[in-house]
Amino acid sequence: MDERDYASPEQRLYAAWLDAGTKLGFVALVITFFIHVFELVPPGIALEHLPLYWHLPVEEFLRMTGAPKGWAWIARLGEGDLLNFVGVAILGLVTVVCYLRVLPRFLRAPDRVFAAICIAEVLVLLAAALHLVGTGH
C-alpha cells in the first residue's frame, strides 16, 4: 500500500512545509555559524573572550557583554555572533507557518474545532515569539 494512504491531506501538507522550513533553518544555522566561528563578520563578543562570561547567569551575562534581549538582535545583524539568531528564528517560526498553511484546509472542510485549535496555537506561539509574554524577571 502507498504511504499516502496512511496520512491525511492536511498532514501531508504540514509535513511538506515542515520539511522545507526545517531545511531552510538548518542551512541558515550552518552558514551563519561558520561565518561566526571563522569570524568572517566581526562578532559582538570575541570568541576567545566568551569562556570568561558563559558561566554567568543570563542577566549578568547580558550586563557584562551588552548582548541583546528580545528582537534587538535584528538591528545588530552586522555582528557575526548575532547572525546565528536568523537560523534559530526560522526554526522557531516554522511551526507557526505550518499551522497557518493547514488552517485553510480546516476552514474549508469545514472543521471548526481544528480551525479554532489552529488559530489558538498560532496566537500562543506568536505571543511567545513576539515577547508579549515572559517579559518580566
Place this chain on the structure above:
Amino acid sequence: MRPTRWLSLLLPLALGLAPAAAWAADAPAVPWWVWPLGLFAVTFLLGIVAVLGGVGGGVLFVPIVGGFFPFHLDFVRGAGLLLALSGALSAGPALLRSGLASLRLAMPLALVGSITSIFGAIAGLALPVPVVQTALGFLILAIAVLMWRSTKTDRPEVPVPDRLGAALGMRGCFRDAATREDVDWRVHRTPLGLALFAGIGFMAGMFGLGAGWANVPVLNLVMGVPLRVSVSTSGLVLSVIDTSAAWVYVNRGALLPLLVVPSILGVMLGARIGGRLVQTVRAATIRKVVISLMLVAGARALAKGLGIWS
C-alpha cells in the same frame, strides 16, 4: 554490529570524555573551540538515541551538558529546548508522511502544553539555579525509574473511545513494518491526557527538557495509543510545546550560539539517522541505553544542585 550496539558503546565513551574536559575548564590553556567540537560529538549520539527512545534530545542534553560542561544552566536550558525542538522538527516530516505521527492527535495536546510551557519557562528563569538544578536531578532520576518500571504496550486495548477523543477524530491507521500489518487505533481518557499534557508542558519549559520522556507514557499508557504512534506523535507535540518555551529563553537573551548551534547540528544529524532506524531497531535495547544515561546525568545534576560535586 547492530546500530544499537554501536550507540551503547560510543555514547558512554563520549560522555566519559566530557567530565575530563569540564575539569580542565578552569585551565586557560583550553581553547574555546574544544567546547563546540565536544558538544557536536555528544549531541550527535544523543540525537540518534533520543529519537529512537522517544525522549526528545533535551531530557538527556540538559543534565549532561549542565553537569559536565562549563556553561550556565540558563543557557543550557535554552539550548536544550532548541535542540529538542530541532530534533523533533527534523524527524517530523518523515513520521507525518508515513502516518506514524498523527496531526489530529497532536494538535489539541500541543495547544495545552504550549500554553503551560511558557509559564514553566518564566518560572524556571526566575528560580535560583541550585533549586532548579536539584529539582532537575530529582526529576531526571524519577523519569529514569518511571521508564524502567513502566510496562508500555505495543498495541493497547481501547474497548470504547471516549466522547472527546472521538469528537476530535483522534484515531488513525498505520502500517507496522515489523509485522506488515495495518493497525487501526483510537484513544480513550482524552480529558485526563489533556490535563497531563498541561503538566508536561510546564515542566518542559521550566527545565528545558523537551517533553518526549512524558509524552510517550501518557499517549501510550493513559490514552491507549500504539507505542510506535506514541513515539512518533510525541516528537510532533514537543516540536510545538518547545517552540513556545524556547522563545521565552531566546527573548530573555539565554541563547549562546556557540553552545546552541553545534548542539543543534549534532542532534539534527543524529535525529535524521534515528528517524530512519525507528522502525527497525529493538525498543528494549534503546530503553536500557537511555535509562543508564539518565541515571548518570540525574545523579550528576543532583550532586551539583546540592553542592556535593560542583
